[in-house]
Amino acid sequence: MAEDRERWGSRSSFIFAAVGAAIGLGNVWRFPYITYQNGGGAFLIPYFIALITAGIPLMILEYAVGLKTQGAPPVALKKIWKKAEWIGWFAILIVFVLATYYATIMSWAVNYFYHSFTLAWGRTGPEINNFYNNILLGKSGSPGILGGIQWPVLAGLAITWILIYLALFKGVKTLGKIVYFTVGIPWLILIIMVIRGLTLPGAIDGLNFYLTPDFSVLLNPRVWLAAYGQIFFTLSLAMGTLIVYASYLPKDSDITANAFITSLANCGTSFFAGFAVFSTLGYLAQSMGVTVPEVTTSGLGLAFVTYPTAINLLPVASQLFGALFFLLLLTLGIDSAFSQVEPVVGSIADKWGFNKKWVLPSVCIFGFIVGIPFTTRGGFYWVDIVDHFIATYGLTLVGFLECIVIGYVFGASEIRGYINSVSDVRIGPWWDVFIKFITPIVLGVSFVMQLTKLIQRGYGGYPIWTAFTGIGLLIILLILSFVFSKRKGGNP
Ligand code: PHE
Numbered sequence: 147m148a149e150d151r152e153r154w155g156s157r158s159s160f161i162f163a164a165v166g167a168a169i170g171l172g173n174v175w176r177f178p179y180i181t182y183q184n185g186g187g188a189f190l191i192p193y194f195i196a197l198i199t200a201g202i203p204l205m206i207l208e209y210a211v212g213l214k215t216q217g218a219p220p221v222a223l224k225k226i227w228k229k230a231e232w233i234g235w236f237a238i239l240i241v242f243v244l245a246t247y248y249a250t251i252m253s254w255a256v257n258y259f260y261h262s263f264t265l266a267w268g269r270t271g272p273e274i275n276n277f278y279n280n281i282l283l284g285k286s287g288s289p290g291i292l293g294g295i296q297w298p299v300l301a302g303l304a305i306t307w308i309l310i311y312l313a314l315f316k317g318v319k320t321l322g323k324i325v326y327f328t329v330g331i332p333w334l335i336l337i338i339m340v341i342r343g344l345t346l347p348g349a350i351d352g353l354n355f356y357l358t359p360d361f362s363v364l365l366n367p368r369v370w371l372a373a374y375g376q377i378f379f380t381l382s383l384a385m386g387t388l389i390v391y392a393s394y395l396p397k398d399s400d401i402t403a404n405a406f407i408t409s410l411a412n413c414g415t416s417f418f419a420g421f422a423v424f425s426t427l428g429y430l431a432q433s434m435g436v437t438v439p440e441v442t443t444s445g446l447g448l449a450f451v452t453y454p455t456a457i458n459l460l461p462v463a464s465q466l467f468g469a470l471f472f473l474l475l476l477t478l479g480i481d482s483a484f485s486q487v488e489p490v491v492g493s494i495a496d497k498w499g500f501n502k503k504w505v506l507p508s509v510c511i512f513g514f515i516v517g518i519p520f521t522t523r524g525g526f527y528w529v530d531i532v533d534h535f536i537a538t539y540g541l542t543l544v545g546f547l548e549c550i551v552i553g554y555v556f557g558a559s560e561i562r563g564y565i566n567s568v569s570d571v572r573i574g575p576w577w578d579v580f581i582k583f584i585t586p587i588v589l590g591v592s593f594v595m596q597l598t599k600l601i602q603r604g605y606g607g608y609p610i611w612t613a614f615t616g617i618g619l620l621i622i623l624l625i626l627s628f629v630f631s632k633r634k635g636g637n638p
Contacts (some may be wrong), residue, residue, distance in 0.1 A: 174474070383541070
């Protein structure tokens with residue numbers, strides 16, 4: 147089977163694909179927002195520690211699993227330990243759900259991009275807010291009321307899924323060429339945005355806000371959880387993506403250097419994107435005569451309301467910068483979106499030996515249909531809720547299980563021997579300590595703490611039944627992963 151397995155065209159194709167998977171919406175809206183919410187410059191300390199203690203060790207682990215087994219997650223984990231196949235399926239189901247709402251956020255960006263040429267999203271902050279909440283999303287007021295479908299959002303969703311299909315249908319070799327563009331273009335745009343941002347009046351206030359550390363936050367456990375959560379999300383860990391991408395590499399490919407390159411490129415991009423965002427927010431604050439914290443809104447609002455407001459205030463070419471910014475989001479996000487679909491397709495194909503030619507369109511159509519509820523008037527809330535449950539609990543659980551299976555059942559030092567036999571940069575026993583103790587402990591503690599908080603307070607001010615729905619969803623995924631793993635495979 148390994149001989150006729152699909153292959154990347156070159157090592158750099160693989161690296162670009164992995165970097166493209168990592169760099170996504172998470173770098174441009176989530177990272178800056180999480181950073182200022184958690185102590186500004188001081189947040190970079192737990193972020194960096196999370197990168198070293200969990201991000202890089204787990205990335206090395208996932209590359210090693212994919213490379214050694216030459217299989218997508220369920221098959222890969224089964225080869226590591228017969229009883230672990232369901233963990234692979236759990237990761238796959240999680241990344242599938244993630245793909246359905248990630249594509250919805252992409253659809254918002256598609257709509258903004260379309261309207262940016264005429265500035266139809268409005269010129270002032272309140273106008274844009276109105277466009278976002280009332281016109282585009284048509285927010286229903288509560289997650290319990292789905293209301294009708296917002297047709298432009300549905301259209302954007304269809305476009306996103308068609309793009310995903312087009313990028314993947316020719317196989318991994320072609321994908322390996324597309325990613326040069328989907329990584330290169332956003333980098334170029336980002337450089338333009340940073341230069342534009344830094345040369346605006348008031349930029350320095352924004353940067354002060356971004357980079358001035360408030361060290362007292364380091365005593366707050368919430369900040370540490372946020373750092374670990376962000377590292378997982380941004381590096382696309384525990385989602386099957388890296389395992390399946392590594393499985394398309396020849397068996398003797400380097401692991402450790404690739405892991406260092408991907409993770410540093412990703413985190414460097416986040417840090418750099420922070421300069422574009424905060425310098426521009428500084429300008430916005432100065433134009434409005436308020437302080438920077440007063441203009442910063444939470445999460446998605448940053449990319450879809452606050453930042454466009456600032457762009458509209460630009461003295462020249464605001465339309466162009468508006469279009470550029472949404473093109474940035476689209477090109478950043480689209481290769482993350484592919485990377486969420488490929489593991490699903492690869493897993494089904496690997497287990498049952500089906501032809502990808504049929505699996506891919508089926509997964510795309512099914513993903514589109516599952517995503518339809520997110521395009522309703524209540525959809526916004528469900529993007530938020532499902533994201534919380536998938537990204538906070540699903541991810542930590544999968545990461546934890548991977549560490550246990552590799553660390554204890556297979557043996558950390560055995561797999562390290564394999565890693566060192568193929569890699570230029572050798573890793574020492576410190577890696578075993580991370581995989582067996584530090585990473586799973588951190589993930590376990592984080593899981594329990596988040597769950598306790600959830601039980602006490604529910605999530606995000608939504609009615610408590612939404613939290614049960616979120617937990618219910620995870621339980622259903624868990625049951626399905628056992629069902630899938632019990633089914634007979636079609637491949638040897
Ligand atoms: N890392 C991507 C981002 O930051 C999201 C992602 C998660 C991509 C999981 C692939 C798999 O936007």
